[in-house]
Amino acid sequence: MTHDVIIIGGGIVGLATALAVLEKRPGAGILLLEKEAGLARHQTGHNSGVIHAGIYYAPGSLKARLCREGAEAITVFCAEHAIPFETCGKLVVATDALEASRMDALFERAQTNGIAVEKLDAAELRRREPAIEGVGAILVHATGIVDYKAVCAAMAAELTRQGGTIELGTEVTAIQEKDGLVTVAAGERRWTAAKLIACAGLQSDRLARLAGLAIEHRIVPFRGEYYRLPPARNTIVRHLIYPVPDPALPFLGIHLTRMIDGSVTVGPNAVLGLAREGYPKLSVDLRDMIDLATFPGLWRLLAANIGSGTQELANSLWKRGYLAACRKYCPALTLDDLRPMEAGIRAQAVMADGRLEHDFLFLQTEHMLHVCNAPSPAATSSIPIGRMIADRCFGAG
Ligand SMILES: Cc1cc2nc3c(=O)[nH]c(=O)nc-3n(C[C@H](O)[C@H](O)[C@H](O)COP(=O)(O)OP(=O)(O)OC[C@H]3O[C@@H](n4cnc5c(N)ncnc54)[C@H](O)[C@@H]3O)c2cc1C
Structure with missing residues (x-):
């Protein structure tokens, strides 16, 4: 048939x-x-x-x-x-002057894209989200x-x-x-x-x-590792909380995400994976590794991003580094709050010249x-x- x-x-x-x-x-x-x-x-x-x-x-x-x-x-x-x-809205939080200037550019872009956004100063941010610290934020109403x-x-x-x-x-x-x-x-x-x-x-x-x-x-797997906060922390935020992304990097940064089941997750980071479908930490798949190692685009990508790649890897292996990234905007979080949960793996197309598509x-x-x-x-x-x-x-x- x-x-x-x-x-x-x-x-x-x-x-x-x-x-x-x-x-x-x-x-x-x-x-x-x-x-x-x-x-x-x-x-x-x-x-x-x-x-x-x-x-x-x-x-x-x-x-x-x-x-x-x-x-x-x-x-x-x-x-x-x-x-x-739930359309709970999200806050993109700037924690210093550099991020504040990037946030202004993002605000303009959001408006050009026809999306309803509001700028909050530090006091208004604190009023709406007492656990979050920053010099300002963009509130995106439509995020859900x-x-x-x-x-x-x-x-x-x-x-x-x-x-x-x-x-x-x-x-x-x-x-x-x-x-x-x-x-x-x-x-x-x-x-x-x-x-x-x-x-x-x-x-x-x-x-x-x-x-x-x-x-x-070639598809290059990028692990996105998460932690889940303990249930006592489920009301720590009312919105989703995102850092201001670095325009040079493709992923959005570690964010605090309220899930529809009521829990709150922290993540994901972005670490090169050695197995396309291996979810536990340090998973390795021989075929996937050979595919990666023989692809010149990967080496060009790594060479161009050595600094951020090493930082992501360090934060993946060292929980305190991961915590420090979250504490920039949510200082109340502690090591005990970060309870491991299953990672996600992004399928990222990388071109032969090392460019991420x-x-x-x-x-x-x-x-x-x-x-x-x-x-x-x-x-x-x-x-x-x-x-x-x-x-x-x-x-x-
Ligand atoms: C960590 C992470 C966080 C993300 N967060 C968000 C978010 O919050 N919001 C958002 O909009 N997007 C998010 N994304 C992106 C989004 O999840 C993906 O873009 C989307 O799920 C891609 O869907 P897909 O159907 O293309 O791929 P997949 O969901 O991966 O499905 C592909 C399917 O193909 C099957 N398959 C593969 N090979 C074969 C074969 N030979 N024969 C039969 N079946 C096969 C696989 O088993 C799989 O089920 C995130 C992604 C990741 C990894």
């Missing part, structure tokens, strides 16, 4: 894409293949659970537009499917929190309700585009489809190569589309990303 579309990957991008295809082609025969025994077992199930408003991204960029549209679409989806979410695993469960239910099939525990091991069709194999099993859409996150470069695409980038990256042939980079905030933006992919595969309109 030939399917209309095969989707590889049961993370939020694969699931949102499946629903977007059905929106465009109601009744289309969709098969979604996921290698794990459950959905959202990788990036989607190990993230901060933030619905980003989109203040950080270059005005007019795809990322800015998709984030703004995505935040609205996710909250509508949650409301329709009775998934708990949600459990993206719950969103995925609802998306999967919707997909099967509309006739789609999900096969768990099915790892795609071969892909061939031939005679107007794509054949996909998982061990001895085989399926064919008119279109293949691969949304494979940490394995996306391998699937692209498996399909015969010439790619110059910050934007979404898609590679397309006549019958295939490979999502090769879907960095944060791709969980927030997943619904419009899915619609954009469906447009690319089946034409807009």
